[in-house]
Amino acid sequence: MIELKNVSIVFNQGTVNENQALSNINLKVKEGDFITIIGSNGAGKSTLFNTIAGTYLPSRGEILVNDRNVTRDPEYKRAQYIGRIFQNPTLGTASNMSLEDNMMITYKKGFKWLKRSLNNRMREYFKTELVQLRMGLEDRMKENLVMFSGGQRQAITLLMMVLSKPALILLDEHTAALDPKNAEIILELTNKFIKEQKLTSMMITHNMSHAIEFGNRLLMMDKGEIIFDIEGEAKKALTVEKLIQKFHELRHKSFENDRTLLSEE
């Protein structure tokens, strides 16, 4: 589906601040893969997503989507088939517009004909979809999103993204800014949508248990490299201890990450 061939990213090349954030990445994401990604702070996880999404142009290497070279395609073009959700729940939706207008914009992929298309048939459709979130949002469709909580907004962003049916979903720690209860709800919804709709997805998380529990494949990154890529039954057999041990074996150092350690239980 999507393939990275020898992709490297060097920031501030040729200056004292030169920083190789991605080092010769080779990765094939298969149709239907749900990949979780872990790695210490600064390992290159977000840079990997930014490179796939077209935010950064690789210093070297190629990106292929269904065998088509998209390396030089700008971010807005790739946004037509790549959906992204970030940590910040306010990023995915327009605060000063109603829930139904937000949903219509995503549905129509833009503002064109907004008022004309938002008819009662569409409202009924959005209502039915919102019921799946089990947050009572189907009765609040005329309220502006500024009135909703972080967890509710992240759930709406998730649903809107799923309705737009992207070929690839990039989730960049999308539950990290939520309280534990809401984080769990959003994670369960994410898992439900990905499974039901068979969506090809990649999810960065600092929570090793979540990385093991969700998805069919796990990548571990360190210093701009993918150091561990495990899937299927082998992934199912992982534990947090085994993962930390694996990191130790591969890098001859301990896995240092406060947030990870805090979220192990």
Ligand SMILES: Nc1ncnc2c1ncn2[C@@H]1O[C@H](COP(=O)(O)OP(=O)(O)OP(=O)(O)O)[C@@H](O)[C@H]1O
């Ligand atoms: N726009 C940029 N300009 C310069 N350096 C950058 C830029 N973006 C990221 N970096 C550097 O690239 C390296 C990888 O950063 P990245 O954000 O990808 O790490 P990460 O694994 O997502 O970390 P975290 O878990 O802390 O979010 C870091 O050293 C970071 O400082």
